[in-house]
Amino acid sequence: MTSYETALGASTTDTITLLGHDLAGDVMGTVGFGELAFWLATQRRPSPGQTRLFEAVLAALADHGFTPTAIVSRLTFLSAPDSVQGALAAGLLGGGSRFLGVTEDAGRFLNAVVKASETPSDDVGWDELALETLRKQGKTRIPGLGHHVHKNGDPRTPRLYEIAEEEKLVGPHLSLFAAIGRVHPQVLGKTLPLNGAGTCGAVLADLGLPLELLRGFALLARTAGLIGQLAEELRNPVANDIFLSVDSNTRPVAPAEE
């Protein structure tokens, strides 16, 4: 008979363990939530510095106001107020390639370059690798480069570098991304900011989190944000106004092919 192995939660009549530790005695009251999320994802307990940097990423991604995901969650809560899980799930389903995907795309892109290369020993070396990467990429966008609003620079980016430096956690992904930030004007002929979502991807990759799930951490952050959105909707509802503003501007037209 197949057995299903897990190192996560387990319980007997008298005990509950999580990640091999006594949940009540060793985890609750001791381990913060960001630390726990990291630990669950890697099965490796993060250092305080890793936790701090990871939580900075989660803060950077938690809420960006009335994004499509936030609007979706509020409208779903309006339609089905009996199902908080449905409103959160609906919001998360917008976490795909376009709005929350940059974090994962940047992490994976940088990782592919890093894995295929020798690790440079200094900034000059990283700049060379970045130049080579940009030239290979041609007209294809580098994930994480450019921002439609923060054209002069995304304030989250220097802050993430600052924290990573303070915690001595600048690894190859952040190094390569910084080099791309320095040298891309030579190749592209214009200066673009390194966006925060892309920097988050570089950080998560440097922290050793699983690349296949980088989007998952954006979604974890966003779950907290969406609960905030629903709490605000309860206090100061706007979903019905959003619906009515669409409804009242609807214009029936003839079908396309008749």
Next chain:
Amino acid sequence: MTSYETALGASTTDTITLLGHDLAGDVMGTVGFGELAFWLATQRRPSPGQTRLFEAVLAALADHGFTPTAIVSRLTFLSAPDSVQGALAAGLLGGGSRFLGVTEDAGRFLNAVVKASETPSDDVGWDELALETLRKQGKTRIPGLGHHVHKNGDPRTPRLYEIAEEEKLVGPHLSLFAAIGRVHPQVLGKTLPLNGAGTCGAVLADLGLPLELLRGFALLARTAGLIGQLAEELRNPVANDIFLSVDSNTRPVAPAEE
């Protein structure tokens, strides 16, 4: 024209704010993830003690092994590995009345009693209120009382009371729930444990989190757990074996009504 107000995320070309604070300067690197989730939900920054107690609740609810939600997330990831958001959303959709609902049910139940009563001044008073509540309830189950596995006591319960006492955060919901734990044998004729999920509901209500969203905090905790499940699935896959074990034990039968 209607305007849509929010106190959560906002940005201009040069700034990003969250909850009225500069995101990069005042939140990232300073505010932990549990603290931020609390703040987003209440628009009130929690004290360190409130954060610690809240994070203990999140740890208590993060992962319970191969629950239906975990199995669902892994099977969905097996079927649609291109959509991490779909696998997480599918798992969260199991967070309804039966498996993750106890937290919310207990919080709401206790709150209804607390709001309808004078606040007792000591344990004797709480015991009287609890007795009256149990008698009114008749044969209807009290949410949070009893556990199908931890029949001799759920180890999370005393730990949550311990932390709440250390942080001086025992409020009316925890007081009433403790009294129910003391006096129910007089009414029910048997001794049942106060379960951890119900105690989490009492804690969240005492922390002043919105009652309509108590289930949401269980879902936030579970999002971290589900990422852990998917990470483990990548490392040591079992979803296909689960599927095959169902498939190989399928028995076709005649339709019900033909």
Next chain:
Amino acid sequence: MTSYETALGASTTDTITLLGHDLAGDVMGTVGFGELAFWLATQRRPSPGQTRLFEAVLAALADHGFTPTAIVSRLTFLSAPDSVQGALAAGLLGGGSRFLGVTEDAGRFLNAVVKASETPSDDVGWDELALETLRKQGKTRIPGLGHHVHKNGDPRTPRLYEIAEEEKLVGPHLSLFAAIGRVHPQVLGKTLPLNGAGTCGAVLADLGLPLELLRGFALLARTAGLIGQLAEELRNPVANDIFLSVDSNTRPVAPAEE
């Protein structure tokens, strides 16, 4: 070892059956989709009249323009165009108590009355039962009575009665609902229309479909409608305009409790 029984799809190396029939030979090319959906839900093949009435209900519920569910599906497709399943699932998650729930609520409400009563033999008897029901209900709304737009009558309601009469499928649920339509002014002191969604619930209950899943048929109809919405979004996109109209009318305010 437990075995898992099913009368639905089954296959061997050389055969595929559905509901005990050879899928290729006896179902494909012969059984319409509405007929098949009814058959799958009841494991009883519907008559042509039952199929016609059932498909009329599905048509009545398929699409109502820019409802919250349609907006949600389009916004999710905008954010995550790589996941059609996510956009459809997000739209369906709005099918809860408020927007798509009337069908189920009306069916269940009527069924509870019907099951608790003798079946009247004529309209006079149904009117008496309806009066008694309305008086018991007091100020609680009768599900399916009233419509916020079609105040003079929902055009779908008489059409459903007409088809049910043509097919000789008016059963106790439709009879009671019609009687409620006739007598409620005596009790409520005003005349309200029987809405189409509620009539759909009465029809589905009379067709013997499972009450616990009446909402499911509204969701099946809506799945076809949401595919229509996504197809139109591909041809004539509006989701980004909806998002921008919200975004451009956002007003940051101070947090609630600081």
Next chain:
Amino acid sequence: MTSYETALGASTTDTITLLGHDLAGDVMGTVGFGELAFWLATQRRPSPGQTRLFEAVLAALADHGFTPTAIVSRLTFLSAPDSVQGALAAGLLGGGSRFLGVTEDAGRFLNAVVKASETPSDDVGWDELALETLRKQGKTRIPGLGHHVHKNGDPRTPRLYEIAEEEKLVGPHLSLFAAIGRVHPQVLGKTLPLNGAGTCGAVLADLGLPLELLRGFALLARTAGLIGQLAEELRNPVANDIFLSVDSNTRPVAPAEE
């Protein structure tokens, strides 16, 4: 002010239209559900033959027994029986690249070849195009070629070709796919069946349905199947047994990296 155009559902106080037609008078009781779904997706009313072929595809994809999507829907219903919409949505979220994606992948693949080529005038011409396609493809799998169970042939495939021929609806996608079925042994050195899901993709593409949404039609079919699964679960529950069989075979192991 932006207006949002739609040719789908629209209503005024006294009228409801769908696709430019009076819903009650011209659609309900007249238009079958498969026909309506096709019409909604294309804004072009299908002929009876197109409807028959389209409904044969939906029947082919509606239910395949205890697939991961069916298990997921049942487990979610077990956990959250209050939310039918959540159980259906969770099931649909498994409709991604692996389990329901073949239909879309085959349709898109065939379409890319067809669009890049002159239309051959006879089978010999299609065989040449198929050979060329197979050679270009090298070791990359052709979507829709091969089946892990129906190794001697998928019974749905000849039936779909038969219906398409009867209705004179064999178009370039079906022609190319048939040619691939004839000539691939010359290139691959082994004979594989054309699977039913892939043939469905060829049919849907020949019917002119939007390629970006081919997966959506598999999901529409599956929605009917999942309602059947939930109805069967209500009548003859197995989800809890599935859960317990996993739970009882769980084996706690040490975390990966400690």
